[in-house]
Amino acid sequence: MNDMRMVEREVDTKEVKISARDCQVYYGDNHAIKDVNVDIEDKTVTAFIGPSGCGKSTFLRCLNRMNDTIDICRVEGQIKLDGEDIYDPAVDPVQLRAKVGMVFQKPNPFPKSIYDNIAYGPRIHGLAKNKADLDVIVEKSLRRGAIWDEVKDRLDKPGTGLSGGQQQRLCIARAVATEPEVLLMDEPCSALDPIATAQVEELIDELRGRYSVVIVTHSMQQAARVSQKTAFFHLGNLVEFGETGQIFTNPQDPRTESYITGRIG
Amino acid sequence: MPDREHIVTSYDRDLETIQAMIMKMGGLVEAAILDSANSLERRDEELAERVRLGDKAIDELEERVNEECARLLALRQPIASDLRTVLTVMKISANLERVGDYAKNLAKRTSVLVQMNPIEGASSAIRRMAKTVEGMMKDALDAYIQRDPELAQDVRMRDHEVDQMYNALFRQFLTYMMEDPRNITACMHLHFIAKNIERMGDHVTSIAEQVIYLSTGEMPEDNRPKGDSTPYETVELD
Numbered sequence: 001m002n003d004m005r006m007v008e009r010e011v012d013t014k015e016v017k018i019s020a021r022d023c024q025v026y027y028g029d030n031h032a033i034k035d036v037n038v039d040i041e042d043k044t045v046t047a048f049i050g051p052s053g054c055g056k057s058t059f060l061r062c063l064n065r066m067n068d069t070i071d072i073c074r075v076e077g078q079i080k081l082d083g084e085d086i087y088d089p090a091v092d093p094v095q096l097r098a099k100v101g102m103v104f105q106k107p108n109p110f111p112k113s114i115y116d117n118i119a120y121g122p123r124i125h126g127l128a129k130n131k132a133d134l135d136v137i138v139e140k141s142l143r144r145g146a147i148w149d150e151v152k153d154r155l156d157k158p159g160t161g162l163s164g165g166q167q168q169r170l171c172i173a174r175a176v177a178t179e180p181e182v183l184l185m186d187e188p189c190s191a192l193d194p195i196a197t198a199q200v201e202e203l204i205d206e207l208r209g210r211y212s213v214v215i216v217t218h219s220m221q222q223a224a225r226v227s228q229k230t231a232f233f234h235l236g237n238l239v240e241f242g243e244t245g246q247i248f249t250n251p252q253d254p255r256t257e258s259y260i261t262g263r264i265g
Numbered sequence: 266m267p268d269r270e271h272i273v274t275s276y277d278r279d280l281e282t283i284q285a286m287i288m289k290m291g292g293l294v295e296a297a298i299l300d301s302a303n304s305l306e307r308r309d310e311e312l313a314e315r316v317r318l319g320d321k322a323i324d325e326l327e328e329r330v331n332e333e334c335a336r337l338l339a340l341r342q343p344i345a346s347d348l349r350t351v352l353t354v355m356k357i358s359a360n361l362e363r364v365g366d367y368a369k370n371l372a373k374r375t376s377v378l379v380q381m382n383p384i385e386g387a388s389s390a391i392r393r394m395a396k397t398v399e400g401m402m403k404d405a406l407d408a409y410i411q412r413d414p415e416l417a418q419d420v421r422m423r424d425h426e427v428d429q430m431y432n433a434l435f436r437q438f439l440t441y442m443m444e445d446p447r448n449i450t451a452c453m454h455l456h457f458i459a460k461n462i463e464r465m466g467d468h469v470t471s472i473a474e475q476v477i478y479l480s481t482g483e484m485p486e487d488n489r490p491k492g493d494s495t496p497y498e499t500v501e502l503d
Contacts, residue, residue, distance in 0.1 A: 220344070221342060224344070248344045248345060248348075249344070249345060249348060249349070249482065250345065250349075250482030250483070251345050256345075257345050257346060258269055260344055260345055261271070261343070261344060261345050261346065261347050262271050262272050262273060262276065263269040263270060263271050263272065
């Protein structure tokens with residue numbers, strides 16, 4: 001029967017991109033993430049779902065060491081990207097974040113031109129030798145962000161002048177400009193209208209051909225629509241992780257069932 | 266199946282409504298099975314007529330179930346066990362509607378058969394067969410309401426008995442027809458009746474399978490005993 005699964009839902013590869021083992025996160029005394037073990041596959045969209053405060057965003061932020069910026073936050077256990085421990089002291093978090101890009105809930109373009117929004121990352125990481133190189137990167141990134149046609153005639157205008165949906169796609173384009181391998185998205189559509197949401201979801205599906213995408217979402221339907229794998233977090237535990245179709249038709253854990261069906265849980 | 270309620274209570278009411286409609290349909294269909302078989306045995310044309318007319322109510326209920334399910338799918342986007350509930354309600358209502366049609370067909374043939382000489386032992390055998398199917402139906406619907414996959418599995422296994430009864434009747438009717446060609450018309454009608462009751466059993470089996478899917482999330486393995494090949498054997502006339 002698995003051969004009959006709809007084509008676009010096929011997971012292209014089984015290669016593990018990120019693997020977490022016995023991951024614990026503490027905010028001071030608060031044990032926010034407990035014993036999380038998960039393998040995130042390459043060229044796959046993985047959705048993290050769960051009620052507010054369940055730790056899904058905290059865990060997402062561990063994957064590119066965004067939690068380093070919070071003083072009282074302590075991460076234990078092992079998180080490996082392509083087999084290398086990202087919490088190794090030798091790893092430069094800035095380089096790591098170029099490889100593991102991030103898109104946030106609220107579109108946050110820099111108060112600069114559309115062009116400079118995209119060019120900023122490649123410039124500081126020295127990805128372009130000259131202006132012509134940079135032009136190519138900017139166009140390629142904006143195309144990957146599915147926003148090129150809408151902004152190509154106004155690259156010198158401020159990014160903040162775009163609509164919310166366009167700003168979010170600009171941020172996605174900015175995130176892909178540094179050629180990341182993983183894209184983390186923390187509720188990327190919660191501030192967008194349904195049309196802009198559909199455009200971002202279509203974009204996520206296209207990005208999957210190239211990157212490993214991890215998305216945190218409060219919309220169960222969105223998780224069901226865009227992801228191939230779904231992880232359900234509850235009270236800091238990873239309760240269930242599996243193929244999205246299975247999670248939404250036949251979840252194995254009663255806590256998953258209660259949460260996704262809208263029962264008190 | 267979580268027994269906790271939804272945060273949105275009207276969602277629970279919607280799901281209860283479609284399941285209540287299935288139970289109502291089930292009650293009507295069970296009665297139609299017994300009444301149609303009784304009408305044949307007692308040669309009661311009036312009862313047969315009531316079964317024929319009663320099928321309309323079953324058809325209407327099926328239509329309402331489909332409408333309500335479509336509405337629920339559109340408005341609530343059910344998932345997991347809620348989704349399985351809606352899917353199984355739709356399939357079960359289709360099965361019930363078909364069984365209702367078979368009962369109606371049986372009642373129609375009753376009106377024809379009362380004009381002919383009775384075939385010895387046939388109508389009581391058919392009533393027993395119908396009674397067996399009705400008992401399976403009752404258990405399948407009980408299993409549905411109680412989300413009881415074991416009872417549903419038991420129902421699946423019992424379909425074998427119905428198949429055997431059909432095969433026995435098949436042989437019996439063949440014998441009668443060979444003995445006296447004047448029996449052919451009645452035996453043909455009786456054979457269709459037996460075949461239709463056998464088909465009812467298949468629909469009840471399908472309902473039981475839906476119960477297993479609903480409660481476990483998976484369709485059962487196909488490991489039921491199969492009937493013999495009586496209907497596919499050729500008979501030589503001496």
